[in-house]
Amino acid sequence: MIQRILIVLLIIILPTKVFAQEKEKNLRFSALGGPAYSPDYGVLVGGSMLFTFKTNPLDIDLRKSIVPVTFSIMEAGYDVKIHPQLFLKGGDIRVFSDYEYLNNYEHYYGVGYDDNRTIVRGDETTRYFQNTVIIRNDVLFRIQDSPFFIGPSLDYTDRELTDVAAGIRDDFIYFHQGGTDEGIHFRNVGFGLRLTYDTRDVPVNAYEGVFFDMKARMYHKELGSTNNWGILSFEYRQYKKMSRWGERKTLAWTAKVRSTIGDTPFTDMSIIGSPYDLRGYYKGQFRDKTMAYLMAEYRSMWNSKSKFCSKLGYTVWGGVGMIGSDILTPNGVLPNFGVGLRYEVQPRMNFRIDIGHDPLQKQTLIYFNMTEAF
Helix, strand or coil, rough: CCHHHHHHHHHCCCEEEEEEEEEEEHHEEEEEEEEEEEECCCEEEEEEEEEEECCCCCCCCCEEEEEEEEEEECCCCCEEEECCCEHHHHHCCCEEEEEEEEEEEEEEECCCHHHHCCCCCCCCHHHHHHHHEEEEEEEEEEEECCCCCEEEEHHHHEEEECCCCCCHHHCCHHHHHHCCCCCEEEEEEEEEEEEEEEEECCCCCCCCCEEEEEEEEEECCCCCCCCEEEEEEEEEEEEEEEEHHHHEEEEEEEEEEEEEEEEHHHHEEEEEEECCCCCCCCCCCCEEEEEEEEEEEHHHEEECCCCCCHEEEEEEEEEEEECEEEEEEEEEEEEEEEEEEEEEEEEEEEEEEEECCCCCCEEEEEEEEEEEEE
C-alpha cells in the first residue's frame, strides 16, 4: 500500500501538463502523463489526453464533442484506448465509439461468484496475453424534437489469447469454448439497436438531468463471429444539483443491468470491476452472464478565490453489485465504497484519481481517468 501511495504522489507532483487552445478557441486539448499505477497492470508509464470541440462552432447551443485518449506502456505490453462522443447537426445526430488496441496481459478468474472469490490472482493461475482490436460504433438519431435517440449499434472485436496460465487451461469454460495449451481466438461481429433518453446538461460531467440507455446486439457465426450469442443492457443515471450546499455540488446515482445469452465468450461476459462501476474490484474479478449494480456518488468542487484551488474537488461514493446466470438468481453480493480527487483540466472536464475499496477481500485499488465514472 505504501508503494501505491508513493506512486500517487509522483503523479500529483510530477505530471506533464499541457493546456492548449486552437484557432477560434474551438478545439481545446489537455494532457496529463508520467509514471502511473494501475490496479490491473501495476506500475506503468501512462498518459491521458482530452480533445474537446464543437462540430459547428457557430452553434451556441450545440454540446461539445469530446475525444478522450489514454495509453499505457507496461513491463510486458501496451494499450491505446480512444472513446469519442460526437454531437452533429445541432445535436440531432450522436456518434458514440470505442476504439481500443490491447497488447498486454489480462486476468481470468473463472465464471461465477464462488470461483472468483477463491482463485488467487497470479501469473500461473489467472494470466493470459492478449492481442485485441475493438471497434464499436453507435450512431443515434433524435426522434423528432424529443430527448429520445435511436440508431444502430455495431461491434467488431478480434481477440487472440496466448501464453495462457495453467489455471486457465484447467477451467471448464475455457476448454468448452475451444481453448488449447497454445491459446484461443474469439471474433465478434455484432449488429443491434440502441435507444437513449438524455436531458443531462453536460454529458461528461452532469450537474442535473436524466440519462437512460438500452442496448441490444446479436452475434452469429454467419456474420463472421466465432460464437452465437447476444447482449442486452439497461442503464439509468440521474443527477441533482445540491444548491443548498453551495455551487458545483452534485448528487449522482446510477443503476445498470447487463445480461448475455447463448454461447458467450468468457472474454465478453458481464463483469464487475472497472474504472466506471464498482471501483475496488480487479477488472473481471467477478464475471458471469449477468451483472447488475446500484451506485450513488456525491461530487463537490471547491469554490475558492484561488484559481488553483477552484479547480480542485472531491467525490465519495457507495454501491452494491451482483453477478449470476440471470438477474433472478444472483450468486453473491458485492459491496463497494470509495473516495476520489478531482482536478478541472477544462471547464466541466475533470481528471480524476479514485481510491475504491472491496470489503469482501479487504483490497483497495487506485484509478486514474480523464472523465467521470458515469
